[in-house]
Amino acid sequence: MMARRDRGVALLIVLWGCTLLAIMLGGFAALARTEGLQARYQYAQTRAHYAAEAGVMRAIEGLQGRDIGSRWIADGRSYLFEFDDAKVTITIVDEDGKVDLNAASGDVLTGLFKAAGATDDKARSLSSAIQDWRRPGDAASPNGAKKPQYDAAGVGYGPRNGPFATVEEARMVLGMDAKTWSAVAPALTIWSGRERPNSEHAQALALAAIPGLGRAGADAILAKRGQADGGVVAGGNGVTHTIRAEAILDDGTRSSLTSTIRLRGIRSGNQPYAVLRWREGDAE
Template structure:
């Protein structure tokens, strides 16, 4: 015979090599499966923690709605932005509520109030006047004396592909589209702007500091007196005079592992109406604000 038959030792070597390759492949497959199972487990735990934090934040929102209408006046929450903290389902929850009546309404604020707000935010008088005019132009229907295209031309000259709405603001965020409103100025003003108060001027009993300065004719002495009265009455809800019917509420829930959820809602109270929910949600926002 020209060929030679493999001996028993070489056969055993080949078999051992095949077994080693099979074990290596099996180890790789098992390792991949273990990594996949671990990743899916982490994702499931993360989703569960996120859901738990979310519902704890919702509980904070519901607690605020009740607290702002608590029949025991001395236990009633005050809508001036102060924090209220409690624990719910192993989550730490912090809730703040701000009365919308104390903010500047983009749709109903007078030009003087708008200018006062912009000046309080640091704009020069001419800039404040121009921005106030642009906001009034945005929200006002076109009049018979308007020149067609004149306002749109101003926006086009500034590189905008749109003109004023010529109707009420639908959201607070819409004011970012108004000519003259910058991102930095919007971030500064957003907490004191609203479209839900319907008032020409902020309520001095509920206005945040920046909005308080927008009230026409208010003097430094009056500002000091209002702040002193608020500080004096801060711990007595029956004297605070802060609770209107519409509030912006922020609820932040944090778990022990650091997982957190943020809910922001604007809620209008509807007390005393039989057969309907005692509140209406005007705006709902989840997650951290950009």
């Protein structure tokens, strides 16, 4: 009787051991499968990332081709490029077609905010606040904002009283709300040095900011630009550009890069471009 009970206990222990072993093996199999999926995902993401990087390099080459007539045009049009089984879509925007936070006139800034949907009063106020941010001194301009106005708003900081160091710094300007910022951000720059955007390269919002042009004039310029014999001539680009490259693999894996670069020309011993800003993904 005792021997039979001992055999039953031994059998129960063996069954429990087999169950535990099966659970452990199942866990290891699930872990291995998860790690395999992660490895494949990371590999695909890496391929897509470097395909997007290749797109940026292809854009730089396209902007500096020896044949001026075949150079890529930096007015926001799309170029397609295939690299390592990835389809890459590239757009290039010349920074001289944007509104320069450090150089734009008050009329251009006001026009930009009005074109973005701000009321006349808010557009003038934001324009003055931007000019006060970049202007030395403590006295606010009419409708503008210096340190006392920022203190009264309780934001805990004041204007730089000097040039904007980044485009994103404009988010801190008194009165700049999230909706307005989202609308105007793609049209802003700190790298053109121009009082008004270059109409040959400017996008719709920046065009509409040019005094006397407005939406109707901007639409007319864009319509002409879209024609085969439009007014944009290849090779007429500036030197500073924002390039966006989006790569998509056959399995749908996607990666995007946005880089602002300054061309230096192709000369022996000279780096042909300098990177001013580099962002991965779609975040502004």
